[in-house]
Amino acid sequence: MAGHVGKWVSRITAAAIILPAVYLLIFGPRPNSYRRADGINIRGRIVVSFWESWTGFEARAMGDVVNRFNHSQSKIYVHVVEMSNPITKSLISIAGGDPPDIVALWSQPMGQFMTNDALVPLTPLIREHVVNRRDFPGWIWRLCAPHGILYTLPATPETNALFWNKILFARAGLNPNKPPRTIRQLDAMAARLTVFGRDGRIKQAGFLPNEPGWWNGQWGIWFGNQLYNPKTHHFNIDTPQSIAAYRWYASWPKKLGRNRLKLFESGLGQFASANNPFMDGKVAMEMQGSYFVQFIQRYNKNLIGHYGVAPFPTAHGSPRSANWGDCDLWGIPRAARHVRAAMKVLAFFIQRKNIEFLNEKQFKASPYLKVSPEFFKKNKNPFIREFQKEMTAPGIQTNPASPIMSRVISEMVLSASRVWNGQSVTATFRHAQHLVDRWQREEHELNARAQKSSDR
Amino acid sequence: MSAYGRVTWRDQLIGMFFAMPFIIGVAVLLVVPLALSFYYSFCHYTMLTPPIWVGLKNYVRLLSDHAFMRSLLNTCFFSVISVPLALGWSLLLALLLNVPNRLRNVYRTIVFLPSLLPLVATAVIWRWMLSPVHGPINFLLQFPCHWVGTMLAAVAPLFHAAPSTIHSLRHLKPPLWLEDGKWAMTTIILLSLWGVGQTVIIFLAGLDEIPEELYESAALDGATGLRRLWHVTLPMLSPVIFFNLVIGIIGSWQIFDLPYVMTQGGPGRATLFYSMYLFEAGFQQLRMGAACAMAWVQLIIILILTAIAFRSAKKWVHYR
Numbered sequence: 001m002a003g004h005v006g007k008w009v010s011r012i013t014a015a016a017i018i019l020p021a022v023y024l025l026i027f028g029p030r031p032n033s034y035r036r037a038d039g040i041n042i043r044g045r046i047v048v049s050f051w052e053s054w055t056g057f058e059a060r061a062m063g064d065v066v067n068r069f070n071h072s073q074s075k076i077y078v079h080v081v082e083m084s085n086p087i088t089k090s091l092i093s094i095a096g097g098d099p100p101d102i103v104a105l106w107s108q109p110m111g112q113f114m115t116n117d118a119l120v121p122l123t124p125l126i127r128e129h130v131v132n133r134r135d136f137p138g139w140i141w142r143l144c145a146p147h148g149i150l151y152t153l154p155a156t157p158e159t160n161a162l163f164w165n166k167i168l169f170a171r172a173g174l175n176p177n178k179p180p181r182t183i184r185q186l187d188a189m190a191a192r193l194t195v196f197g198r199d200g201r202i203k204q205a206g207f208l209p210n211e212p213g214w215w216n217g218q219w220g221i222w223f224g225n226q227l228y229n230p231k232t233h234h235f236n237i238d239t240p241q242s243i244a245a246y247r248w249y250a251s252w253p254k255k256l257g258r259n260r261l262k263l264f265e266s267g268l269g270q271f272a273s274a275n276n277p278f279m280d281g282k283v284a285m286e287m288q289g290s291y292f293v294q295f296i297q298r299y300n301k302n303l304i305g306h307y308g309v310a311p312f313p314t315a316h317g318s319p320r321s322a323n324w325g326d327c328d329l330w331g332i333p334r335a336a337r338h339v340r341a342a343m344k345v346l347a348f349f350i351q352r353k354n355i356e357f358l359n360e361k362q363f364k365a366s367p368y369l370k371v372s373p374e375f376f377k378k379n380k381n382p383f384i385r386e387f388q389k390e391m392t393a394p395g396i397q398t399n400p401a402s403p404i405m406s407r408v409i410s411e412m413v414l415s416a417s418r419v420w421n422g423q424s425v426t427a428t429f430r431h432a433q434h435l436v437d438r439w440q441r442e443e444h445e446l447n448a449r450a451q452k453s454s455d456r
Numbered sequence: 457m458s459a460y461g462r463v464t465w466r467d468q469l470i471g472m473f474f475a476m477p478f479i480i481g482v483a484v485l486l487v488v489p490l491a492l493s494f495y496y497s498f499c500h501y502t503m504l505t506p507p508i509w510v511g512l513k514n515y516v517r518l519l520s521d522h523a524f525m526r527s528l529l530n531t532c533f534f535s536v537i538s539v540p541l542a543l544g545w546s547l548l549l550a551l552l553l554n555v556p557n558r559l560r561n562v563y564r565t566i567v568f569l570p571s572l573l574p575l576v577a578t579a580v581i582w583r584w585m586l587s588p589v590h591g592p593i594n595f596l597l598q599f600p601c602h603w604v605g606t607m608l609a610a611v612a613p614l615f616h617a618a619p620s621t622i623h624s625l626r627h628l629k630p631p632l633w634l635e636d637g638k639w640a641m642t643t644i645i646l647l648s649l650w651g652v653g654q655t656v657i658i659f660l661a662g663l664d665e666i667p668e669e670l671y672e673s674a675a676l677d678g679a680t681g682l683r684r685l686w687h688v689t690l691p692m693l694s695p696v697i698f699f700n701l702v703i704g705i706i707g708s709w710q711i712f713d714l715p716y717v718m719t720q721g722g723p724g725r726a727t728l729f730y731s732m733y734l735f736e737a738g739f740q741q742l743r744m745g746a747a748c749a750m751a752w753v754q755l756i757i758i759l760i761l762t763a764i765a766f767r768s769a770k771k772w773v774h775y776r
Contacts, residue, residue: 088739088740091503091504091739091742092503092739094504095503095504112502112742115502115505116502116504116505116742117504117505118504200627259629259632259636262588262632262635262636263588263589263629263632263635264589265635266587266588266589266632266635267587267588267589267590334504406740406741407741414724414725417722417723417724418724421637421723421724435522442517446500446508446510449500449508449510450500450505450508453506453508
């Protein structure tokens with residue numbers, strides 16, 4: 001009897017679970033998989049996946065351009081996936097045969113992409129007169145079309161400049177409207193701007209080459225070094241100019257005290273925060289790009305109007321004769337599913353008005369040589385004209401499309417950190433040169449082998 | 457199975473059929489990748505283009521690769537110091553936690569808790585804790601450092617210390633943990649002790665297994681606490697120590713996340729570990745052939761070390 005009751009109890013329990021589940025499955029609410037969060041119905045559209053790494057206001061600006069595209073037509077829908085390090089991830093996804101349709105890149109790994117045929121040539125866009133090399137500065141075009149074939153389109157370019165804090169200049173008895181033009185002047189001003197506490201600790205630094213430290217592999221440029229010779233394909237690492245640059249770099253811990261400096265640096269705040277050392281007055285002069293203006297406006301409004309932007313000083317004192325340029329790029333990975341649709345998206349992105357919109361929102365200069373008057377009018381970056389002018393500066397160097405470029409820069413940065421910690425500048429950079437020369441030889445040898453086996 | 461209990465071909469096929477998911481899984485996810493990685497270790501392979509056979513070049517080049525040698529030495533140093541240290545520390549904790557106490561379970565939970573935290577979160581918290589300017593550790597250390605430094609500076613002239621030594625003693629400061637190349641490795645070793653909770657739990661299980669009678673007879677023979685530890689606890693616990701030693705060796709050669717989050721291998725290459733360089737070579741520099749060669753060298757090193765441990769086990773591990 002008890003067994004009979006138990007059977008019924010379990011049957012009723014099972015029915016109580018299964019019946020509502022079946023009802024919900026048949027009649028229950030279901031998400032509309034065709035309607036996206038932005039309200040667009042994607043039924044019948046080709047969905048183009050776009051991987052990019054911007055966050056915050058930069059991501060919002062890109063999102064606005066994507067929205068413009070999505071609303072401008074009814075055949076393609078661009079789905080943006082924001083992620084960290086999309087370059088490594090897209091390389092792996094290409095290897096796995098499932099890449100995105102569009103990927104945001106920057107120039108350093110371009111050589112790796114080129115050597116491995118990882119991008120689809122964008123030559124149809126030239127044929128259809130969507131892009132023209134005469135519209136862009138030479139260095140931008142070289143980034144996009146290494147070896148003469150267009151593989152990427154320029155999104156947001158970047159050159160560097162000196163940012164200086166006028167309040168701290170005035171406090172140190174310096175003319176707040178006269179930034180340094182030479183490295184020697186920079187050193188002298190930095191010495192006057194550096195403040196020590198009673199306990200001997202650094203309270204304020206005039207300048208620190210490690211702040212933010214993003215170009216520690218490229219200091220030679222401001223001393224007249226040509227990092228890469230495109231004619232000989234040779235990296236110049238231990239040239240007298242490069243050695244002079246890193247002697248200057250290594251002089252900072254000697255001047256300020258290595259441990260004292262480490263202690264000071266370890267207390268500096270994050271870049272994108274109100275504790276950014278330039279914003280909170282811990283460092284008086286800094287090398288930065290145009291985007292930094294927007295960060296200042298966001299995190300320290302009190303500094304607005306109290307800082308200046310000028311070409312970064314050079315060893316020989318001729319401003320605009322040396323600078324490092326880079327650019328965010330858009331490319332279509334090999335094995336992308338929707339190449340034609342992705343080309344249409346890129347053709348939209350690269351339209352002058354959209355490029356200007358994106359760069360205006362990101363406070364950056366336009367990659368186009370000719371810029372509309374509205375671009376300057378609408379731009380909230382008060383220094384945008386200086387940055388736009390810098391785009392055509394004669395001395396801009398940038399990443400060559402060499403497959404070992406990432407390794408070269410890593411080695412340069414490591415060498416810089418070694419000389420910072422007291423190792424001999426000449427020996428360290430001679431060693432780096434030796435290593436880089438060897439990598440180039442190995443790469444050359446492997447390319448020859450690959451060529452041979454593909455010929456077979 | 458047949459009526460007489462003999463396994464027929466049909467039974468075997470049915471058995472194989474049900475075991476197929478596992479067999480296919482192992483073959484596809486383990487055997488094939490292993491074989492491929494062995495092949496790629498003799499090739500120039502970027503993942504994006506077909507592999508090019510280069511023979512032993514990847515292995516030979518490792519010998520002249522400074523970053524590789526540095527990562528090898530760093531990992532060796534880490535393994536040699538951290539494995540015995542972690543074993544000793546976790547054994548000590550287990551012995552303390554085995555002492556009968558009303559709050560024993562609370563203490564055990566406290567010791568085990570750090571192992572439950574994600575390693576990345578732990579690393580981020582420790583980065584802040586060890587910050588020389590904002591971190592609480594250096595804040596607490598600065599006063600003892602000052603006192604000890606002042607005292608030592610006062611007595612240093614008696615030992616004919618150089619004026620520069622006296623000066624640096626007078627200004628003795630807490631270490632710059634992760635910013636100083638001389639301290640960064642020590643810091644990583646010390647932090648690796650943070651997650652010994654699991655090892656402690658295994659030791660505690662081993663301690664529970666030791667028969668009480670052995671301690672009683674040792675006590676009758678007049679053995680005191682330390683002698684009982686040396687002659688009863690440690691020999692009886694030796695299989696557990698051995699297990700933790702082997703696991704510790706393998707783990708130490710695979711260390712990645714803690715230094716990757718805390719130092720990214722720096723300052724310089726002071727904390728560049730083997731697995732970090734392998735990852736860098738394979739996924740950042742696209743030298744997958746070299747990375748495969750490194751992975752095989754790593755496997756061989758771990759195999760040799762484990763074999764040595766097994767050989768030595770005959771002398772000091774006592775199975776009941």
